[in-house]
Amino acid sequence: MTDDILLRTDSDGVAELTLNMPNRLNALSDAMLAALQAQIDQLATDQTTRAVILRGTGKAFCAGHDLKEMTAGRQAEDGGKAYFADLFNRCASVMTGLQRIPQPVIAEAHGIATAAGCQLVASCDMAIAAHGTKFGVNGVNIGLFCSTPMVALSRNIPRKHAFEMLTTGKFIDTEAAERLGLINRAVPAEDLSAATRELAQTVASKLGAAVKIGKEAFYEQIQMPVDQAYAYAGDVMVQNMLFRDTEEGIAAFLEKRPPEWEQ
Known part of the structure; x- marks a missing residue:
């Protein structure tokens, strides 16, 4: 177990990382990004872990960046420029780190995965979602084009669909997410953890x-x-x-x- 905002359990070669800020919809706050980066750094040299599951507690998988923290960052003399640059660099390090560690990473999505939360799903090697999960890169709705989530999203789904999501802010459901390739499959909510665990254990059983x-x-x-x-x-x-x-x-x-x- 790590800090309370990010929980870790290990069994049978599978590490389960759980985003644990349900009151903030598991937003990627500065602390959450730091906790994720610490786990990624540890997993990079971990010789016993063979697969990783990434999930969230509460009503949502992840609602993206913490807008309250981003707003507070504007109070700096430069209007937040240095803070925002550092924030997006740290976020990119987490997203690319998930693909650079040796273990396959499986996103276990439920509720919503929006903006950088959708980016998190797209950055994982595989993803299983509960029926009813909504995915979106909806920053454009508040005047912020999801340019960094775009990098991962456009490498997962066809470009015209990615561009439509980015410019309209509309959400897609699990049926569309599976058809477009954002997730591997959708399962009933009550079967989500078992389905993800089964996939992780199958991967962990290989050389x-x-x-x-x-x-x-x-x-x-x-x-x-x-x-x-x-x-x-x-x-x-x-x-x-x-x-x-x-x-x-x-x-x-x-x-x-x-x-x-x-x-």
């Missing part, structure tokens, strides 16, 4: 070294031209094939027995 090298390669190759991506991915496959545990996994498959992995 950690293979998933680690594969996750890094996934995000590297997707930014490359196809020929370059194949060359890079081929090198990664060579490295993976040379793992002792991969050799054991292939031998076990051929011999029709469970693998005896060291990692």
Whole structure:
């Protein structure tokens, strides 16, 4: 367990991180961003955790940035310029950090995921949502275009749909979120935790070294031209094939027995 605003439990190779500011709809306050960054930094070198679940308490997954803190930041002599620049840099570090740590991260969304909260879902490697969850990048409704959430959103769903969400501020439901690729699937609210846990445990049961090298390669190759991506991915496959545990996994498959992995 970390600070009260961010809870952590660990079992069977799965770390569960719970945003715990229900009275603020789990807003990404300065303290929440700091707590998330601390966990990301720890997970980056964690050799025992193989999957991560990210969820929120109360009525919402996450309602985005803390607007009260942002308003207070305007009181500085520069009108908040330095604070806002630092805030969005810290937020970007958390979002990219989720994709850089070796463990797959699964968002468990419910209620609403708005603005930077929607960005948080989009930044996770996978996402499962409760039926009825609403997703939006609705900053435009208060005169603030969701430019940083746009980065993650536009890398998850088709650009025209992303642009419509950004310019209209309209929310999408779980059916649209699944169809567009923002979430993997939606389940009844009462099944949400079990479904997310099942997915996390399935991931955690795989060879950690293979998933680690594969996750890094996934995000590297997707930014490359196809020929370059194949060359890079081929090198990664060579490295993976040379793992002792991969050799054991292939031998076990051929011999029709469970693998005896060291990692």
